[in-house]
Amino acid sequence: MSMLQKLRENRSSQGTLLALPTTFWMVALLVLPLLLTTVISFGKRSPDGEVIYTFTLNNYIRLAGFDPNCPPADGTCFNPLYLQILGRSLSLAFNTTVLVILMAYPLAYFIARSHPRKRNTYLFLVLIPLWTNFVIRVYAWMMLLRKEGVINNLLGLLAGWIGYDFKPLEMLYTQGAVLVGMVYEFLPFMILPIFTSLEKIDNSLYEAAADLGANPIRTFRRVTLPLSLPGVVAGTILVFIPVMGTFIVSDILGGRQVILVGNLIQRQFLDARDPTFGSAASLILMIMTLVVTYFYTRKFGFGEEIVAA
Amino acid sequence: MPAEFAVELRDVVKQFVTPEGANLAAVDHVTMQIRNGEFFSMLGSSGCGKTTSLRMIAGFEWPDEGEVIIEGKPMGHTPPYQRNVNMVFQNYALFQHMTVFENVAFGLEMQRAGRKEIITRVGRSLDMVQLKGLDRRRPRQLSGGQQQRVALARALVNLPAVLLLDEPLGALDLKLRKEMQLELKALQQQLGITFIYVTHDQEEALTMSDRIAVMSLGKVRQMGTPQEIYERPSSRFVAEFIGESNFIDGRMVQISKEAAQVHVPALNMELSATPISGDLVAGEDVIVSIRPEKVQITNSINEMPNHMEGTVEKTVYIGSDTHLIIHTGSQNLKVWEQNRVSRIDPHAFYSSGQKIQLVILPENALIMKRE
Incomplete structure (x- = not known):
């Protein structure tokens, strides 16, 4: 009773108590693993896939495209494969975010300007896909895009009618397929903040x-767009960061053709059994994402309201 | 040649669909002519059609029937950004992402004015509304009164032919409101811009306007100068909406052009009174409307028209005035007397049951049709 009484009067201990569960959760499941990952990334892989704890920069040198075992004078050891993967991830995340903004904004605008009674229905429709499992929805795209898939069949039918010789399009396992899948998956996360x-x-x-x-055009440029920018910024953060790290979409729709950092990391841990290299790649991914997000938010803020500065 | 009227509404109708699906005429065959340089008010309670009328002039709504004419040009479906009018919104509608300067400069930028001209005119405009030195602030850093002034400066900087004001002082406290009323009026006279002012506050309308349109249920009930509206209300509705009045039933006995006699059973007498409508006939049932402050309390018992004796029922002392309820005949009359003498001594005040002599001048007893 007196404990409760004390708690009621002490605001700061109230705060501590409220933050405690999350703090514990974050320390146990984020901070500690992250430290562990950092330590492992400087380690070495034993022949049977175990981690040897030591301090070497070999994993990072490999990521940068150099073979640590190569004689220093020999330039032929340079292989930009991992840099290409990082660059591909970055550009795909960028393209996805831009496309998602371009598609989400008009829809969000339409919903925001529609009659209040219809608004909830539209938002409901936006959210419906999220009820289905992420992976299942990506597989659905596979059905659509593959050689014997729905799109190719329909196109073939149309081509047959007009007597055109149609060869099924190679859509699956291309960068385009991954982009389509990403845009589709992350669209709702942009629509909602912009709508708000x-x-x-x-x-x-x-x-x-x-x-x-x-x-109307100048109204949009001078009033609507600046006032809705916080939503665009919030949406960008919600889309860009997960797209940078995802591996499911590229795995299913990109196959072996489109390997992103996410896939690289996954394979290092599971197939190649090299947690040290996987950890190094994870950290680089995190640092890249942080750097982009840092410069982005420094320019646009975190999507908070425009308040009196 | 400048058009005769700044704004004309010709037989304008605007209908809305209610949530129940019925058609409702928010503005119902309204015709108004607003003269150049005039301070014109539309006065009425909410839902009377005043704001819809204003929005049709601004171009936010288009009339279903009739025509809005600005400076002699029928507006048709001309969009707001092509009309030479500017509006001060009820909630100010300031752009929160812009500074005060940027807010005021917005209209000039849209007209593609030069940078130098913008700086000069925005500066002058902010001076005019006494906001010098606040141009770098954001609207949210300003008080309600200051935001109101920004809204005013933002509209006036464009030197529109007509300034539309939609209850701009509604959110301000009483004292500030009174100050702003006088300031707005002075500004309007200084600039010579036509002001169309929408308000539900009768005192505000009386204080500022050259002419007032009293509206109700989408119709104009009376249009005229403040004096005409207050001293010669054309109907019981107007007399009741603006100020207070005693309404007493009577029957026309005799009527000529200027004067008329009305038999008033409740007062048990014949009143000499002034007919308001031209089409009253002898024998017709009418209402006599008498403003409380127009009833004079007198000591002399000489023969004057509309002289009567009454008994004080109730007194309320409100500082500047005393409000009395006086029972005369079988009628209770509201009578307001200004406290020209000191009431500090109880003997200088009225007491219940006191006999009192009343006189109502014929020009202050208005005969109206029974509605």
């Missing part, structure tokens, strides 16, 4: 802009 920030814009602001002589 657009919905908050009072109708009178559009009217005020029009009243002051701005046509």
Whole structure:
């Protein structure tokens, strides 16, 4: 009783108590594993796939494309394979984010400007795909894109009607297929924050802009877009970071053709049984994501409201 | 040649669909002519159609029937950004992501004015509303009154033919509101811009306007100067909406152009009164409307028209005035008397049951049709 009494009066211990479960969770499942990963990444792999704890930069040198066992004078050992994978991941994440913004914004705008009673229905429709398992939805794309898939069959049928000699398109296991899958998977995570920030814009602001002589295009550029930018920023963070690390979409829709950092890491841990190299790749992925996010948020903020500065 | 009227509404109708699916005429065959340089108010309670009328002038709504004419040009479906009018919104509608300067400069930028001109005109405009030195602030860093001034400066900087104001002082406290009323009026006279002002506050309308349109249920009930609206309300509705009044039933006895006699059973007498409508006939049932402050309490018992004796029922002292309920005949009359003499001595005040002499000048007893 008196413990409760004390707690009621002490605000700071209330805060500590409320933060305790999450703090414990984060330390146990994020901070400790991360430290472990860092330590392992400087280690060596034993012939049977065990970690030898030591300090070597070999894993990072390999990632940069050099063979640590190569004589230093010999330049032929350079192999940019891993750098290409990192670059591919980065550019795919960038392209996905841009495409998702371009597709999500008009839809979010439409939903935000629709009648309040219809709005919930539209949002519901946006969320429905999330009820189905992520992996299953990616497999569905496989059915659509493969050589004997729905799209090729339909195109073949159409081609047959107009008497055109149709060869099934190679769509599956291409970068395009991975991009389509990524955009599809992450679209809702962009629509929702953009919708939220657009919905908050009072109708009178559009009217005020029009009243002051701005046509719809200039109203959009000067009022709508700047006021909805926080939503775009929040959405970008929600999309860019997971896309950088995902391996399921590229695994299923990209096969062996489209290997991303995510796949590289997964294979090092499971197939190649080299946790030290996998750990190094994980850390590099994390640092890359952090750097991009840092510069991005420094320019645009974290998607918080535009408040009096 | 400048058009005769700044804004004209010709037989304008605007219908809305209610949530129940019925058609509701928010504006129902409204015709108004607003003169150049005039301070014109639309006055009415919520849902009377005043804001919809204003929004049709701004171009946010288009009339279903009739026409909105600005500076002699029928507007048709001209969008707001092509109309030479600017609006001060009820919630100010300031752009929170811009500074005060950027807010005020917005309209000039849309007109593609030069940088130098923008700086000069924004500066002058901010001076005018006494916001000098606040141009780098964000709207949220300002008080309600200051935000109101930014909204005003943002509209006025464009020197529109007509400034539309939608209850712009509604969110301010009473004292600030009164100050702003006088300031707005002074600004309007100084700039010579036509102001169309929407308000539900009758005192505000009376204080500022050259002319007022009293509206109700989408219709204009009366249009005129503040004096005309207050002293000669054309109907019981207007007399009741603006100020207070005693309404007493009567029957026309005799009517000429200027004067009329009404038999008032409740007062047990014939009142000399002024007919408001032209089409009243002898024998018709009418209402007599008398403003409480127009009833005079008098000491002399000489023969004056509309002289009566009453008994004080109730007194309320409100500082500047005393409000009395006086029973005369079988009627209770509201009578307001200004406290020109000191009431500090109880003997200088009225007491319940006291006999009192009343006089109502014929020009202050208005005969209206029974509605």
